[in-house]
Amino acid sequence: MLGKKVPAVTFRTRVRDEAVGGPNPFRWQDMTSDDYFKGRKVVLFSLPGAFTPTCSTYQLPDFEKLAGEFRALGVDDIYCLSVNDAFVMNAWAKGQNLENVKVIPDGSGEFTRKMGMLVAKDNLGFGMRSWRYAAVVNDGVVEQWFEEEGYSDNCESDPYGVSAPQNILENLKARAAA
Ligand code: BEZ
Numbered sequence: 001m002l003g004k005k006v007p008a009v010t011f012r013t014r015v016r017d018e019a020v021g022g023p024n025p026f027r028w029q030d031m032t033s034d035d036y037f038k039g040r041k042v043v044l045f046s047l048p049g050a051f052t053p054t055c056s057t058y059q060l061p062d063f064e065k066l067a068g069e070f071r072a073l074g075v076d077d078i079y080c081l082s083v084n085d086a087f088v089m090n091a092w093a094k095g096q097n098l099e100n101v102k103v104i105p106d107g108s109g110e111f112t113r114k115m116g117m118l119v120a121k122d123n124l125g126f127g128m129r130s131w132r133y134a135a136v137v138n139d140g141v142v143e144q145w146f147e148e149e150g151y152s153d154n155c156e157s158d159p160y161g162v163s164a165p166q167n168i169l170e171n172l173k174a175r176a177a178a
Helices: 031-036 052-067 067-074 086-095 112-114 165-177
Strands: 010-016 026-032 041-047 077-082 099-107 116-122 129-130 133-138 139-148
Touching: 010 041, 010 086, 010 099, 026 031, 041 052, 052 067, 052 077, 052 099, 067 165, 077 129, 086 099, 099 165, 112 129, 133 165, 139 165
Parallel strands: 041 077, 077 099
Antiparallel strands: 010 026, 041 133, 116 129, 133 139
């Protein structure tokens, strides 16, 4: 994906809107790839599932904690994407008290499929999900790419290393120093 543009898709998000009223004041809001990526430098990380152990214990909270360091290196936003619907992603974001990382629901898997990162996880009863990867995306173009090794369907393990925020920060710092 290095040097390529991220796919143009529409994400179905749910946003809070008091004007809706009632006990569940949320509405649908379509967000396009341009809305997320155009004219900004972002770190995107994508993982196999909301609420899963590695993602919930390490990857997402570590990105949240290290957001200030990313910002200092010129990153405007950090996005966490998963092939989960907006209700699940919002519940996960709330449970993690996110203030810095924004979640992107790719419920249909269209973005992930077009990124070439959709894998079967039927061995876990998950269906189609995202392989774990991260990218630095500048104005919609992939500038740096961090894909976990062993991309495959029904993978028995869940590799996690190169897409950790600590590794991405090291790479951003090395670039800044070069
Ligand atoms: C994990 O993040 O630990 C995990 C991800 C996918 C399947 C099972 C566990």
